[in-house]
Amino acid sequence: MSYDLIVIGTGPGGYVCAIRAAQLGLKVAVVEKRGAHGGTCLNVGCIPSKALLHASEMFEEAGHSFAKMGIGVSTPKLDLPTMLKFKDEAVDGNVKGVDYLLKKNKIDSVFGVGRITAPGKVEVTSADGKTQTLETKSIVIATGSAVAPLKGIEIDGKRVVTSDQAIALPQVPGHLLVVGAGVIGLELGSVWRRLGAKVTVVEFLDRILPGLDSEVGRQSQRLLEKQGLVFKLGSKVTGVDSAGKTLKAKIEPAKGGAAETIEADVVLVAIGRVPFTEGLGLEAAGVTKDNRGRVTVDAHYATSVPGIYAIGDVIAGPMLAHKAEDEGMAAAELIAGHAGHVNYDVIPNVVYTFPEIASVGKTEDELKEAGIAYNAGKFPFTANGRAKANQQTDGFVKILADAKTDRVLGVHIVGSDAGNMIAEAAVAMEFGASSEDIARTCHAHPTLPEAVKEAALAVAKRAIHM
Amino acid sequence: MTVSENDKAIVMAEIRVPTLGESVTEATIGKWFKKPGEAVAVDEPLVELETDKVTIEVPAPAAGVLSEIAAKDGETVGVGALLGQIKEGAGAPAKPAAVATAATPVKLAAPAPTADTPVAPSVRRIATETGVDPGAVAGSGKDGRVTKGDMMAAIERAASAPTPVAAPAAAVAVRAPSPADDASREERVKMSRLRQTIARRLKDAQNTAAMLTTFNEVDMSAVMAMRNQYKDLFEKKHGNKLGFMGFFVKACVQALKDIPAVNAEIDGTDLIYKNYYHVGIAVGTEKGLVVPVVRDADHLSLSQIEKAISDFGRRARDGALKIDEMQGGTFTITNGGVYGSLMSTPILNAPQSGILGMHKIQERPVAIGGKIEIRPMMYLALSYDHRIVDGREAVTFLVRVKELLEDPARIVLDL
Numbered sequence: 001m002s003y004d005l006i007v008i009g010t011g012p013g014g015y016v017c018a019i020r021a022a023q024l025g026l027k028v029a030v031v032e033k034r035g036a037h038g039g040t041c042l043n044v045g046c047i048p049s050k051a052l053l054h055a056s057e058m059f060e061e062a063g064h065s066f067a068k069m070g071i072g073v074s075t076p077k078l079d080l081p082t083m084l085k086f087k088d089e090a091v092d093g094n095v096k097g098v099d100y101l102l103k104k105n106k107i108d109s110v111f112g113v114g115r116i117t118a119p120g121k122v123e124v125t126s127a128d129g130k131t132q133t134l135e136t137k138s139i140v141i142a143t144g145s146a147v148a149p150l151k152g153i154e155i156d157g158k159r160v161v162t163s164d165q166a167i168a169l170p171q172v173p174g175h176l177l178v179v180g181a182g183v184i185g186l187e188l189g190s191v192w193r194r195l196g197a198k199v200t201v202v203e204f205l206d207r208i209l210p211g212l213d214s215e216v217g218r219q220s221q222r223l224l225e226k227q228g229l230v231f232k233l234g235s236k237v238t239g240v241d242s243a244g245k246t247l248k249a250k251i252e253p254a255k256g257g258a259a260e261t262i263e264a265d266v267v268l269v270a271i272g273r274v275p276f277t278e279g280l281g282l283e284a285a286g287v288t289k290d291n292r293g294r295v296t297v298d299a300h301y302a303t304s305v306p307g308i309y310a311i312g313d314v315i316a317g318p319m320l321a322h323k324a325e326d327e328g329m330a331a332a333e334l335i336a337g338h339a340g341h342v343n344y345d346v347i348p349n350v351v352y353t354f355p356e357i358a359s360v361g362k363t364e365d366e367l368k369e370a371g372i373a374y375n376a377g378k379f380p381f382t383a384n385g386r387a388k389a390n391q392q393t394d395g396f397v398k399i400l401a402d403a404k405t406d407r408v409l410g411v412h413i414v415g416s417d418a419g420n421m422i423a424e425a426a427v428a429m430e431f432g433a434s435s436e437d438i439a440r441t442c443h444a445h446p447t448l449p450e451a452v453k454e455a456a457l458a459v460a461k462r463a464i465h466m
Numbered sequence: 467m468t469v470s471e472n473d474k475a476i477v478m479a480e481i482r483v484p485t486l487g488e489s490v491t492e493a494t495i496g497k498w499f500k501k502p503g504e505a506v507a508v509d510e511p512l513v514e515l516e517t518d519k520v521t522i523e524v525p526a527p528a529a530g531v532l533s534e535i536a537a538k539d540g541e542t543v544g545v546g547a548l549l550g551q552i553k554e555g556a557g558a559p560a561k562p563a564a565v566a567t568a569a570t571p572v573k574l575a576a577p578a579p580t581a582d583t584p585v586a587p588s589v590r591r592i593a594t595e596t597g598v599d600p601g602a603v604a605g606s607g608k609d610g611r612v613t614k615g616d617m618m619a620a621i622e623r624a625a626s627a628p629t630p631v632a633a634p635a636a637a638v639a640v641r642a643p644s645p646a647d648d649a650s651r652e653e654r655v656k657m658s659r660l661r662q663t664i665a666r667r668l669k670d671a672q673n674t675a676a677m678l679t680t681f682n683e684v685d686m687s688a689v690m691a692m693r694n695q696y697k698d699l700f701e702k703k704h705g706n707k708l709g710f711m712g713f714f715v716k717a718c719v720q721a722l723k724d725i726p727a728v729n730a731e732i733d734g735t736d737l738i739y740k741n742y743y744h745v746g747i748a749v750g751t752e753k754g755l756v757v758p759v760v761r762d763a764d765h766l767s768l769s770q771i772e773k774a775i776s777d778f779g780r781r782a783r784d785g786a787l788k789i790d791e792m793q794g795g796t797f798t799i800t801n802g803g804v805y806g807s808l809m810s811t812p813i814l815n816a817p818q819s820g821i822l823g824m825h826k827i828q829e830r831p832v833a834i835g836g837k838i839e840i841r842p843m844m845y846l847a848l849s850y851d852h853r854i855v856d857g858r859e860a861v862t863f864l865v866r867v868k869e870l871l872e873d874p875a876r877i878v879l880d881l
Contacts, residue, residue, distance in 0.1 A: 405615025406588065432607030433586060434614035440587035 003029045003136040005335060006122050008114040008280065011039020013312030013324030014142030015098050020332035022105035029134060030107055031114035031124050037098040039144050041321045043091060048167045049187055051090035053352050055083050056194035065391075078195055084168060110134065115281040116141075119307045138307050138335050141287075141295060142328065143280060145273040145313035150179060152239045153269060159247055160240055160267045163188060169266060172196045177249050177264035179237045181208035183351045185270035186220075189229055190353045199229050200262060204254050204271075206234040209351065213363035213412045215398070220357050220414055223394050227354075240267050275314040290316070300340075301331040309335065323347050346429045350419035355395045358422035361410035361429055364400060373403035377435060377458030379451045381415045383465045386446040392416040397455040399425075399435050406434035406459070413452070421449050435459035479528035481512060481549040483604075491623070492602050493517040494659045495541050495549075500532045506552060513549055514785070516659045520756060520792055521785040528552050536610070544620075546604040588614040596621055660754045671816040676852035679811040679823075682864045684871045686827050686842040689713050692874055704769040710824075711747065711775050712768040714799055716877050717870035718822055719743045719764045722797055725863040727855045728820035728848075729796050737854060746795030746815060747775055749782040750805075756782050757815060759795040799824065803844065812849045819854050822867065823847035 004026035007018045014030060015037060022028045036043055062076040102109055112126035122134045147162040149155070157165050166188045172195045178185040181203035193199040201208070208224075208231065209217045221231060234254045241248040247267055252259045275294045282289065288296050288304040295310040297303055303310050311331050312324030323342070330340030351357040367374050380396040381387035395415030401408050411425035428438050438456035443449050457463045483493060496514035500506055511523040512532065526532075533553040537543045585593070589600050589612050596617075603620040605612035644652060657665070671677070693708050700708040722729040722743055730739045743764045746757040758778035760771055781787050798815040803826040812823040823846065830843045846867060850860045870876050 402615070405613065405618060407613060407615050430608060431586075431611065432613040432615075434588045436588035436591070436614060437586045440591070 001135075003027050003108075003134065005029075005138045005140065005332075006031060006114075006134055006136040007140045007142055007328075008116075008122065009039060009142035009144055009312075010034075010037040010098065010102075010109075011142060011144045011312065011324065012041050012321040013144070013328040014039065014140070015102060015328075016325045017140050017142060017311060017328030017332045018107050019101055019105050020329045021336060022107050024332060024336035024338065026332075026336055028105075028107045029110055029136070030102065031110045031112065031122060031134075033111070033113045035111055035127070036095045037102065037109070038091075038095045039142075042094045042098065044164045044167060046321055047094050048087045048091050049163070049184075049191070050352060051087035052083070052167060052191045053187060053354075055086055056191045057354055059083075060194040068391075078172070080171060080195070083195075087167065113279060115279060116285045116287075116308065117281060119285065119305055138309065140301075140328075140331055140335075141277070141280065141282075141303070141308065141310040141314055142312050142324070143276050143314055144324075145319055146276040147269065148272040148274045150237065150269050150271055153179075153237065153267070154240075155269060156242065159242060159265065160269065162269055166192075166266075166268045166270075173265035174198065175200070175246075175264045175266075177202065177237075177247070177262060177267045179267065179269050180271040181205075181231065181233070182210065182270060182272060185268065186224065186229075186351060186353050188268060188270065190224070190227075193228055200232060200264070201229060202232045202235050202237050202249075202251060202262075204234070204236050206254075208233070209357065211363075212349070212351075212357065212359055213398070213410070214365050216357060216359065216363075216412045216414055219395070220351075220353070223355065223414070224353065237267075273313065273319050277314055300334045301327060317344065318347060318349065320347065320349065343430060346426050348422045348426050350422065352419060355392070355415045356418035357414050358418035359410065359412045360422055360426045361408065362400060363410060363412070364398075367400060367409060372409070374400050374409060375403050375406075375435075375459045376400050377455045377460070377463070379454040379458050379463055379466060381448070381451055383454070384446075384448060384451045385465075386448050386450070387416065389446065390416065397421070397451045399438070399452070399455045399459055401435040401459045406436055408433055408435055408438065411452070411455075415448065415451070417448050421452055424449060424452055478530040478554050479526075479552045481524060481527060481552065483515065483543050483545050483547045483549060484522075484524060485545060492542055492544050493522075495537050495539050495543065496521060497539055498535060502532055502535055502550075504532050506530065506532050515543075517789065520787050520789055521660065521753065522789065523786070524549065526552060530554050542599075542602050544602050544604040548610045583609075583611065586611070586613065589617050592617045592621070598624065658753060660756075664754050667816065668813050671814045674816060675814050675819075677814055677849055678852055679847050679849040680857070680860045680864055681809070682846045682848075682861075682868050684844050684846055684868045685832070686710075686844055686871065688874055689871055690827075690842055700769070704773065706769070706773050706776050709772055709775075711799070711801070712772040713871060713874065713877070714822070714824060714867075715745050715747075715760060715763050715771050715775075716768060717867045718745060718797060718799060720870055720877065720880065721863045721866035722820075723764070724866055725855075725859045727859050728850060728863050730819055730854055731796075731817040732819075732851070732854055733817075740796045742796065744794050744796045746792075746798035746818075747778060748798060748800035748815075749779050751782050751785070753785070756787060756792060757795060757798060758782060758787055758791050759793065761794070797821070801825075803827065809845045809847065811847060814849055814851060819851040820860075820863070821849050823849070 005021045005028045007014045008031045010030050010032040018028045018030045034043060059076055062073055066073055110124050112124040115123045116139060117123045120136055122139060123131055125131045155162055163184050172192060176192045176197045176199045178189045178199060178201045181201045185201055189199045189201055207217045208221045235251050236254050237249050238252050239250040246263045246265060249262045249264055249267055250259050251262055286305050287308055290296050294316050295303055295314045297310050297315050301309045301311055309331050311327035313319045317323055326342045330342050333340030346360060348360040377399045378396055382393040387393045398412045399408060400410040408429050413421050435456040439453060443453040454463045454465055493515040496516045498513045500512050506512060506526040508529045509525045512526050513524050515522050515524060530552040532550060534551040536548045536550050585600050593600050598617060598620055600612045603612050603616050606616050607613040697708045726739050730737055742762060744759045744761050745763045746759045748755055748757050760774050763771060797818055798821040800812050800821060801824040802810045803824050807825050809825060810823050812821045814821050825845045827842045827844045829840050831838045832841045846864055848860055848864045
């Protein structure tokens with residue numbers, strides 16, 4: 001039989017694309033090599049890491065905060081196998097959810113490695129080596145990304161690991177060396193530190209969380225250091241000697257200079273991710289890629305070959321599940337002959353450390369570089385009633401608004417629940433709101449989002465509670 | 467990357483309020499000629515807009531199907547505001563549909579804010595404080611919503627514009643109610659924008675200028691004789707009739723050259739003398755008076771002027787004049803004679819300083835060389851702004867016009 005659309009990959013981009021296309025009346029199949037739907041996000045990324053972040057945060061709360069709240073518990077004991085099972089259940093529940101949604105939308109699931117043999121033809125090789133060729137009018141490549149390798153370091157999956165294994169370490173390492181102070185390194189570093197590991201984070205650049213607002217980076221670094229994370233910035237790991245019982249990592253200053261050796265039980269390589277297109281047959285099909293290995297697409301997600309589209313981590317843009325989802329939705333709509341659109345200026349970004357770090361829109365650094373005049377309004381959670389009640393007063397809300405039009409250009413939040421709070425800012429920005437619009441919108445008391453309103457007031461230098 | 471072009475896969479074109487000319491910032495939707503769902507050809511008139519100066523038709527920017535009407539009849543819209551959308555459809559050039567398989571009809575979210583779209587709080591605040599109506603401001607936000615920045619820009623524009631947008635509202639006087647007996651026999655009709663503008667501008671001119679009128683009369687014998695002698699030849703050669711207006715325009719241009727103050731205007735504490743001659747010709751239409759402008763009339767031949775005026779007259783009655791054709795006049799001629807007027811005092815077309823009133827040609831006994839003769843006579847009136855034109859200049863101007871018309875050879879000889 002022939003399909004209208006085959007989506008290769010069932011991560012958040014792929015399965016959303018498939019469901020949207022099915023909603024619009026297309027006959028759709030998905031091809032998945034992993035053996036479970038959901039891609040990196042559900043299986044080894046966002047979801048399992050959030051389960052571990054939640055569980056480890058509870059563990060830390062129980063150990064550090066309960067007593068002062070008058071909750072008497074004996075020192076909490078870590079049962080790692082159960083915690084990992086808790087995480088696996090989260091993954092399992094979400095994967096089953098995707099299975100159900102695909103079935104509900106009458107989408108055929110084909111498990112195996114997909115390869116485009118010609119426009120309109122996808123060959124699927126299943127685990128047992130059998131192949132079948134599916135025919136379709138359109139193909140969407142949604143194969144996502146894989147961990148970026150680090151030159152000179154071999155991943156063994158046991159002691160030198162990527163995030164894929166770092167969500168399932170069988171025991172808490174005595175010393176975890178994290179290479180890369182990006183979102184993945186900080187989140188997983190936080191998990192294992194809470195569970196008892198000593199954690200050192202080595203970063204090539206002289207700041208953590210590159211790309212985020214630099215004030216956010218500085219403040220977050222200070223908060224994470226207070227929790228016990230050790231940062232070695234401006235440094236690079238040039239090799240890991242795994243001959244002995246402990247790993248010996250060679251660290252050099254990024255600018256050059258004397259090397260030092262750091263001993264660690266586990267090294268987590270988290271320097272980023274690269275588009276994954278291996279074995280897809282793109283070269284043979286004539287699908288072009290840019291110099292960073294990303295599939296090139298036009299504004300309609302069409303690749304250089306008619307009938308072949310690409311979305312998510314394999315194309316340019318931030319590697320975020322929600323960005324892939326929105327592109328999947330837009331691509332499906334365009335393929336079905338409708339309008340589809342993603343607003344790349346308003347894509348939120350969240351780091352799920354404690355406190356959380358969330359942002360949407362432009363950073364102060366970007367505005368300065370672009371020479372855009374802006375007003376900044378900042379409000380600390382130390383002045384927010386709810387944060388005080390919870391005794392979780394770390395962090396702040398910062399709103400950047402155009403100096404002339406007052407239009408909100410960027411919002412940056414460091415604080416408990418920042419990831420949820422950023423949604424308000426994204427909606428406001430999508431509608432072209434001014435900081436005054438946020439300031440004049442009633443916010444419930446006592447809540448953390450009141451700090452968003454106060455920051456908006458602060459843009460016009462009229463914050464009430466400061 | 468950006469995917470903003472995506473929408474074009476479906477929406478062929480947005481219909482927006484065109485630039486309406488200097489100092490015209492808004493228009494009222496007169497009438498939609500097409501209903502949503504109807505096929506339209508490129509350049510086919512879609513909707514009529516009434517502005518302060520003229521009624522214009524907005525043509526379809528592309529062929530397709532009118533999918534959406536964003537501003538209904540009677541609504542006020544700002545320049546650039548979305549009027550509607552044309553989407554691909556019957557009559558449109560078929561776009562090579564890549565792999566579109568589902569034949570589901572295209573549905574689009576409402577592209578422009580409707581009357582019940584909530585207004586952002588900052589916009590509400592500014593509207594209350596300044597009186598600027600957000601409905602009259604073109605929105606740059608999602609689906610055409612008005613943002614705080616749009617409001618601030620509108621206020622800035624209004625501050626620098628010569629006529630504030632909100633001014634006419636202030637002039638509205640409320641009338642005392644009629645006795646019940648009479649009230650039922652009255653008809654209340656909303657003033658069209660054109661009528662409101664005419665009212666405001668005429669009153670502005672009266673309030674601003676030190677206006678008075680001087681009269682003279684002209685013996686039309688010579689012009690009429692010339693016209694009778696050459697009208698057939700003229701029509702044969704130039705394709706349009708030889709009327710009187712060409713003579714009057716020519717005569718006025720020469721008189722204006724002699725008396726520059728009548729072709730000048732006041733700007734603050736400065737006088738601006740214009741060394742070009744754009745002569746406005748008042749044309750009555752069903753909806754009101756419009757004044758198309760014959761540009762650089764001093765460079766045009768009499769036949770070219772005649773041609774331009776007859777073209778203006780025809781298009782004025784069809785409502786097909788463009789805004790820019792009615793702007794920039796330096797002097798105006800109005801002809802009350804076509805309705806039978808013997809004498810009148812025209813009101814200036816501000817900021818101009820002079821307007822010539824033509825009247826009915828009537829055979830009257832006049833004394834010529836001591837004898838009474840019957841001559842085709844016309845009274846001439848020149849209303850002028852005494853702030854800039856002296857009485858001597860005004861009278862001289864009118865005498866010059868009279869001399870040129872009574873002896874058209876002077877026009878040729880530049881005497």
